[in-house]
Amino acid sequence: xxxxxxxxxxxxxxxxxxxxxxTTAYATLHVPVGSKERHEAAxxxxxKKIVEDESLGIVDVKxxxxxxxxxxxxxxxxxxxxxEHTKGVxxxxxxxxxxx
Numbered sequence: 001x002x003x004x005x006x007x008x009x010x011x012x013x014x015x016x017x018x019x020x021x022x023t024t025a026y027a028t029l030h031v032p033v034g035s036k037e038r039h040e041a042a043x044x045x046x047x048k049k050i051v052e053d054e055s056l057g058i059v060d061v062k063x064x065x066x067x068x069x070x071x072x073x074x075x076x077x078x079x080x081x082x083x084e085h086t087k088g089v090x091x092x093x094x095x096x097x098x099x100x
Contacts, residue, residue, distance in 0.1 A: 001027045004047075007056045009035040014044035024048065032056040 001023050006012075009032045019027075029047040031039050036052050039045045074082045075091045082090050087099055 003028050005030045011039045011042035
């Protein structure tokens with residue numbers, strides 16, 4: 001093994017023999033951002049190379065609140081933005097609408 005990925009920011013409890021000494025010496029352990037120190041200190045996670053990987057785990061979720069009364073864009077069922085001339089079923093303000 002060359003790379004091992006864990007999406008958990010908190011290391012799981014594992015036995016020190018879970019990974020071979022060859023694996024911990026040569027493989028790279030990829031962990032979520034902000035969790036490297038926890039993995040380094042945890043029993044069983046004896047990897048020589050631990051890197052923080054931004055693609056692992058959800059770090060932050062931002063929501064955008066739509067103003068009440070303001071219309072959102074209209075989309076067709078394939079997710080493409082639709083204009084006022086589009087006919088058929090569309091998504092408008094989060095609801096399916098049939099435009100004729």
